[in-house]
Amino acid sequence: MATNLSVRSYAGDRDLSAIADLINTCEAVDRLEEGISISELQQEFNQPSLDLARDICLWEDASGKLIGFAQLSISEPAEVTDGWLWFRVHPQMxxxxxxxxxxxxGEVRMREVSAVRGSPVKLRSSTRADECDRISLLTSCGFKADRYFFRMARSLAEPIPEPQFPEGFVLRQFPGEEDAEAWVEMFNQxxxxxWNHHDLxxxxxxxHFAQPDYRNDLDLIAVAADGTFAAFCYCEINPEENDRTGRNEGWIxxxxxxxxxxxxxLGRAMLLAGLQRLKAAGVETAILGVDAANPSGALRLYESAGFHNIRNSISYIKDV
Structure with a gap:
């Protein structure tokens, strides 16, 4: 580390503006669609699993200007603990x-987690497939490509077939927080x-249910005749993100x-139902992400429903 740079932990809300400014400065150069507002950043930092004192790190120059930011998202205790590292450095630095x-x-922090939990840990970081500098950096630091992902899009101006549910299944909106355990059990099952599943x-x-952008009309479940939550499609619309990009998109x-x-x-029926809800909400384009090697046939399902690939990304991994 150069002598004119200092490293410190997150100091609370007073750092939010500088972190958002740094991320948006990087976005203006990189065009990765990873800009952020202060309110979005605050929501991110309020996650219950994030240790603000240990899972965020800041780098400043001699004048106190923020020039680097890193955050770790650490999985729940399991046989192997994953830490997802996300970091941004000012373009001039x-x-x-x-x-x-x-x-x-990130490596030091994950070793601390390993010592506390008594289990192996892995450090992960993702990048778009066209980020050549980031790929070179990760590989030079010992990371290896582990998985490939597609971001896909579909115009909602195109016709959406009517969902066909199997006999005995009913489409419903998620009833509410009182059924959180049933929803989580369905998700985990x-x-x-x-690949790389960690229980919710x-x-x-x-x-997440309590976030301001949550909409119950976009939170759909298929309920079996015996009341079992059998399938789900949860959609999101981020107004702040749409304002930044100038587009009108919603997420599956x-x-x-x-x-x-x-x-x-059920998967096809839930997907089509979700697309109908996004269209009814005034969204022009539906977006989703998918594991390119998903064993359930998700990629084929999305392609058959009119989605096309618009971006590739790569998940990298390092044993620490």
């Missing part, structure tokens, strides 16, 4: 010490077979069918 220092900080907790679910944030209810057509 890249190619020096700060990027390597951010990665080294739906993704238990997927009721605490995390309730945190999560879509899943639990074990024992697959191969019945």
């Amino acid at each position: 890249r190619g020096g010490d700060v990027e390597a220092s951010a990665i080294a900080w 739906s993704f238990i077979d997927h 907790t009721v605490e995390k679910f309730k945190y 944030a999560v879509l899943g069918t639990r074990r024992g209810f697959r191969k019945l057509g």
Whole structure:
């Protein structure tokens, strides 16, 4: 680390403006669609699993200007703990010490987690496939490509087929917070077979449920005849993000069918129902992300529903 740079922990809300400014300065150069507002950043930092004192790190120059930011999202205790490292460095300060220092900080923090939990840890970081400098940095620091993802889009001006639900299943809006445990159990049973699954907790679910952009009309479930939550499609619209980009987009944030209810057509029906709700909300384009090697056939489903790939990204991993 250069002698004119200092490193410190997050100091609370007084740092929010400087962090948002740094991220948006990087966005103006990188065009990664990762800009942020202070309110969005505050929501991110209020996540129940984030240790503000240990999971955020800041780098400043000699004048006290923020030139680097890193954050770790650490999975719940399990056989292996993952830490997802996200970091941004001011464009004028890249190619020096700060990027390597951010990665080294992430490694040290994950070793602390390993010592406390007594389990192996892995450090992860993702990048768009066209971020050549970031890819070179990660590989030079010992990361290896682990998984590939697509971002897909579909115009909602195109016709949306009517959802066809199997006999005995009913489409409903999520009843509310009192059914949080049933929703979380459905989510975990739906993704238990997927790559790098970590169980969702009721605490995390309730945190997201309480966010200001949450809309019950976009939170859909398919209920079996016996009352079991069998499949779901949760959609999101972020007005602040749409204002930044000048586009009118909504997300198919999560879509899943639990074990024992697959191969019945529920996934397609829930997807189409979600698209109809986004269109009814005035959205012009639906966006989603998908694991390119998803074993459930999700990519084929999305393509058959009119989605096309608009961006590739890569998840990198390092044993620490």
